Amino acid sequence: MEQKYVVKGGNPLVGEVVIGGAKNAALPVLAAAVMTDGCCHIDNMPNVRDINVLLQAMEGIGAGINRINDNEVVITGKGIKPEGIVDNEFIRKIRASYYLIGALLGKYKKAQVVLPGGCAIGARPIDQHIKGFEALGAKVTIEHGMIKAEADHLVGSHIYMDVVSVGATINIMMAASLADGNTVIENAAKEPHVVDVANFLNCMGADIRGAGTDVIRINGKKAFGNCEYSIIPDQIEAGTFMTAAAVTKGDITVKNVIPKHLESISAKLTEIGAEVTEFDDAVRVVATKRLKPTQIKTLPYPGFPTDMQPQMAITLALSEGISMITESIFENRFRYVDELTRMGAKIQVEGNTALITGVEKYTGAEVSAPDLRAGAALVIAGLAADGITQVDSIGFIHRGYERFEEKLQGLGGQIQLVETEKELQKFILQVS
Numbered sequence: 001m002e003q004k005y006v007v008k009g010g011n012p013l014v015g016e017v018v019i020g021g022a023k024n025a026a027l028p029v030l031a032a033a034v035m036t037d038g039c040c041h042i043d044n045m046p047n048v049r050d051i052n053v054l055l056q057a058m059e060g061i062g063a064g065i066n067r068i069n070d071n072e073v074v075i076t077g078k079g080i081k082p083e084g085i086v087d088n089e090f091i092r093k094i095r096a097s098y099y100l101i102g103a104l105l106g107k108y109k110k111a112q113v114v115l116p117g118g119c120a121i122g123a124r125p126i127d128q129h130i131k132g133f134e135a136l137g138a139k140v141t142i143e144h145g146m147i148k149a150e151a152d153h154l155v156g157s158h159i160y161m162d163v164v165s166v167g168a169t170i171n172i173m174m175a176a177s178l179a180d181g182n183t184v185i186e187n188a189a190k191e192p193h194v195v196d197v198a199n200f201l202n203c204m205g206a207d208i209r210g211a212g213t214d215v216i217r218i219n220g221k222k223a224f225g226n227c228e229y230s231i232i233p234d235q236i237e238a239g240t241f242m243t244a245a246a247v248t249k250g251d252i253t254v255k256n257v258i259p260k261h262l263e264s265i266s267a268k269l270t271e272i273g274a275e276v277t278e279f280d281d282a283v284r285v286v287a288t289k290r291l292k293p294t295q296i297k298t299l300p301y302p303g304f305p306t307d308m309q310p311q312m313a314i315t316l317a318l319s320e321g322i323s324m325i326t327e328s329i330f331e332n333r334f335r336y337v338d339e340l341t342r343m344g345a346k347i348q349v350e351g352n353t354a355l356i357t358g359v360e361k362y363t364g365a366e367v368s369a370p371d372l373r374a375g376a377a378l379v380i381a382g383l384a385a386d387g388i389t390q391v392d393s394i395g396f397i398h399r400g401y402e403r404f405e406e407k408l409q410g411l412g413g414q415i416q417l418v419e420t421e422k423e424l425q426k427f428i429l430q431v432s
């Protein structure tokens with residue numbers, strides 16, 4: 001039997017949960033670490049599948065990877081073979097493989113990386129990455145599923161992004177930080193992880209200003225040195241547990257977070273009637289009564305994050321009245337709706353809009369995780385449902401959530417990861 005989560009709903013989730021490092025910051029930070037021949041000591045790294053795949057691929061091209069423990073690693077790019085091709089069956093499946101293009105192109109002026117995969121949440125073009133590399137003087141070709149970028153010299157440039165892209169902003173920032181002269185990236189993404197990568201590059205010796213605003217200015221350097229760095233907390237993991245409190249009428253304090261990064265989520269939860277209290281490095285969410293409906297449109301930061309859209313949908317689908325969610329970043333991010341419908345939700349999808357009619361309760365069902373965030377959302381819906389829910393395809397969840405079931409159990413959630421029919425039946429007997 002494939003691994004699955006089995007969940008018995010009905011308990012409000014109560015207690016404290018410690019949030020790990022941000023996956024979407026850690027991926028580019030780790031890739032960027034190969035840009036120095038010195039040593040980078042990185043902690044607060046999440047121990048999730050996508051991170052481990054990236055580290056293996058980096059080792060595959062000769063980077064030194066010394067895992068101190070689950071969340072701490074020392075990396076050096078000293079042993080890298082510049083002609084190395086980044087490819088293996090696992091790296092093909094993750095999006096972040098593309099960060100090695102920017103990193104290797106910056107350092108060696110050439111890179112050859114398999115075209116990125118990632119969650120199937122819509123067409124995910126990389127034209128803006130390519131446009132940026134070309135503006136810096138690289139020749140970029142795509143052949144046999146590989147993307148190849150090369151340049152005699154990388155030269156700073158003025159680049160205007162046609163769409164706000166996290167990946168392209170970071171990738172161009174990495175390559176430009178070891179180019180000759182100055183680069184300006186306009187219409188840059190402003191996500192906290194863009195700022196984190198800029199801080200990390202600066203810690204290695206780069207000169208990047210303006211990250212977190214629309215305009216990033218980079219003064220290219222010749223080479224980088226050593227660095228010690230701690231990854232920022234995961235805004236989406238935190239948001240996921242915040243909605244878990246709202247959906248199960250619980251009381252959860254998420255610890256080790258930067259409340260500022262959670263503002264769009266806190267604001268929506270407050271608007272629908274949850275009580276949100278901010279502390280220096282924690283946020284507490286309490287929900288005691290049925291929540292109210294609202295409208296949400298996903299937008300680049302500081303707007304409401306697309307990575308929180310399914311978790312918010314499962315919250316609104318239990319609220320009183322009609323809510324509307326517009327997904328403006330990825331066109332295929334409502335694939336969980338069929339699954340949630342099996343649990344009793346009433347959601348109508350029309351193009352990039354979901355019309356949600358709140359129901360009073362979910363009923364447990366067998367569902368399948370269609371992608372990372374939607375998978376986490378379905379588990380939480382299960383924790384709020386009457387009866388037993390089984391969630392399969394949970395490999396998606398492990399791409400981005402560390403010890404997910406353990407953290408939920410710590411909050412009183414009845415959940416178990418099972419691998420055999422016997423384990424499944426045992427759990428069902430225990431909880432009934």
Ligand code: EPZ
Binds near residue numbers: 124164
């Ligand atoms: C990152 O993806 C995240 N992934 C995603 O997280 C997240 O959903 C997304 O940013 C938006 O916040 C990683 O960090 C590894 P984009 P990315 O480039 O970089 C269009 C999760 O659940 N676009 O900001 O791929 C694109 O189609 C995941 O953790 C172009 O048109 O996202 C999209 O509509 C899933 N051309 C929009 O821009 C390009 O060259 C934003 O994409 C690049 C992007």
